[in-house]
Amino acid sequence: MTVAENLFENLRLELRRGCLALAVLAQLRQEHYGYTLRKALADRGLAIDESTLYPLLRRLETQGLLVSEWREEEKRNKRFYRLSRDGEQMLSQLLQEWTELNESIGTILENSKTL
Amino acid sequence: MELLDRYLQAVKKHLPNKRQDDIIAELRANLEAQLEDKEAELGRGLNHQEAEEWLKSLGHPMLMAAKYQPMQYLIGPGIFPIYWYVLRLVLLWGSVMYALVSAVIVPLTTHDATRIVGAVFAWPGVLLTMATWVTLIFVVVELVARNNPGKIPQFDGITKDWQPSTLPPLEKEQAPGTKARSYVAAVAEVVFGFLALAWLLLIPKHPFLLMGPGIAVVNALPYQLAPVWTEFYWCILALCIIQLGWQCISLVTDNWRGPRVAYNIVTKVLGLIPLGLLLTTPDHLLFVLKNPGADMERYGKTLFSINEGTHWGLTVVGVIVVLQLIWDVVQAVLAARRRDWKPLNQSPVK
Numbered sequence: 001m002t003v004a005e006n007l008f009e010n011l012r013l014e015l016r017r018g019c020l021a022l023a024v025l026a027q028l029r030q031e032h033y034g035y036t037l038r039k040a041l042a043d044r045g046l047a048i049d050e051s052t053l054y055p056l057l058r059r060l061e062t063q064g065l066l067v068s069e070w071r072e073e074e075k076r077n078k079r080f081y082r083l084s085r086d087g088e089q090m091l092s093q094l095l096q097e098w099t100e101l102n103e104s105i106g107t108i109l110e111n112s113k114t115l
Numbered sequence: 116m117e118l119l120d121r122y123l124q125a126v127k128k129h130l131p132n133k134r135q136d137d138i139i140a141e142l143r144a145n146l147e148a149q150l151e152d153k154e155a156e157l158g159r160g161l162n163h164q165e166a167e168e169w170l171k172s173l174g175h176p177m178l179m180a181a182k183y184q185p186m187q188y189l190i191g192p193g194i195f196p197i198y199w200y201v202l203r204l205v206l207l208w209g210s211v212m213y214a215l216v217s218a219v220i221v222p223l224t225t226h227d228a229t230r231i232v233g234a235v236f237a238w239p240g241v242l243l244t245m246a247t248w249v250t251l252i253f254v255v256v257e258l259v260a261r262n263n264p265g266k267i268p269q270f271d272g273i274t275k276d277w278q279p280s281t282l283p284p285l286e287k288e289q290a291p292g293t294k295a296r297s298y299v300a301a302v303a304e305v306v307f308g309f310l311a312l313a314w315l316l317l318i319p320k321h322p323f324l325l326m327g328p329g330i331a332v333v334n335a336l337p338y339q340l341a342p343v344w345t346e347f348y349w350c351i352l353a354l355c356i357i358q359l360g361w362q363c364i365s366l367v368t369d370n371w372r373g374p375r376v377a378y379n380i381v382t383k384v385l386g387l388i389p390l391g392l393l394l395t396t397p398d399h400l401l402f403v404l405k406n407p408g409a410d411m412e413r414y415g416k417t418l419f420s421i422n423e424g425t426h427w428g429l430t431v432v433g434v435i436v437v438l439q440l441i442w443d444v445v446q447a448v449l450a451a452r453r454r455d456w457k458p459l460n461q462s463p464v465k
Contacts, residue, residue, distance in 0.1 A: 055182035
């Protein structure tokens, strides 16, 4: 990997890091267990590694933004996650932030085009 | 699948005891569901190579387990800038103290030249010990702060209450063509100054330190240094102490930045004293015979040539030093004039 590629990879990961939590919270307005959540996100164009997603779910649960329960499905015990009440509030705040950020970036890009 | 079981077992070993069963059960459920999908897609079970590739894509068990751990660090980002600042201070001042103590104690307690070499070689070990202690203290502070949030007072200067007016004043503007000195360079100068002083103090007892193996040749010669060299030695020692004192005071009073015009001029003027001492020796007698009665006839002429040659060599050195001194004084006067003129040329700040 060249220095430029390495730099891009670092910046890309940095950019994605915050977005992943937002995407997971948004997706968990509907109940999922780890694997189906990963599939659902991938189907919508956001592929996440197992080693990133599963620990992230744990972290968000520890922070009180998700609730989980073990339940049997298809003869197998699975841990299902969904958004908690605090998670809903946090999600709406984050979405607000996201929207503003997105608009700002859009404006900056528009302005730079006209220069 | 045996390979999956082995993978999960390896992950489990790197997870905290309390949560490992729960995490592994969940990870197993997710990975088995993924495996079922893969097998359904293929219409058969994964062969060994495919299973290996799949598990490899999940990442090394240790890395997978590490992602479940909270972010781990010995010294967090909140304390790290202070740690780094303190560490640098301790290492710099520790080095100064070590050099000071070594320069004073070693020559007083022993005449063994190897002790001074030992003191120099022990320096990295002393630095390492100091760094270890500072790091350990900050690790403890970090641990206490992390386990007692809000109870540990914030360090003054990096809290939200800091005042811009408490920032240090602007550094003095450098004269054109001169270079600002770094703090490290200023401290290193003091450290090496003390080492040089220790070296100077050891020379009378151990001329080997000055001449090296050449001392054997010098001892075999029929000539020796004239008594004027003893006075010369004490002058050099005094000059070294004055320079060192000046450097220490500059460091302590925070005047180590920038060019040292006065320091350079004063040390050059004082440096002329020992040189003048040698140049004004009656009959240019810088070297004498060990046994004048026996050797005068044989070595007298050579001795005369050596003394005259050395005298002229020292005269050339003296002329160079005086010219340098004149140059420095002229530069200092010109720089002072430029400073006096500058406010008139500058436009007012809007």
